Amino acid sequence: MYTLPNEMVSRETISTMRFPTSDVLTTIVERQQRRWQAERAAVLGNGYQSKVNIYFQTSDGSTKRVHTTVWASDAEFISLKSGKALPLRAVLGFDFY
Numbered sequence: 001m002y003t004l005p006n007e008m009v010s011r012e013t014i015s016t017m018r019f020p021t022s023d024v025l026t027t028i029v030e031r032q033q034r035r036w037q038a039e040r041a042a043v044l045g046n047g048y049q050s051k052v053n054i055y056f057q058t059s060d061g062s063t064k065r066v067h068t069t070v071w072a073s074d075a076e077f078i079s080l081k082s083g084k085a086l087p088l089r090a091v092l093g094f095d096f097y
Contacts, residue, residue, distance in 0.1 A: 053095035
């Protein structure tokens, strides 16, 4: 889905990262689609324990990717397996399998 250069990271390192204070997506439509995708990832994670690729940006502007299970999603954060959380404002998108 994403052709941007990105670095694969483990979900355990997410808690040590810094994220942008403003949203990485610029339009309301993109943000609505991301919210829908986050909810879908949570349903797949809880119902089928399916993993997804999550593409996100750190505060220094680099794009990262994590392959994990999403347990929950709300308007501000997504909760990942092992109790880690990722701010939704930093998420660029998801790849589903």
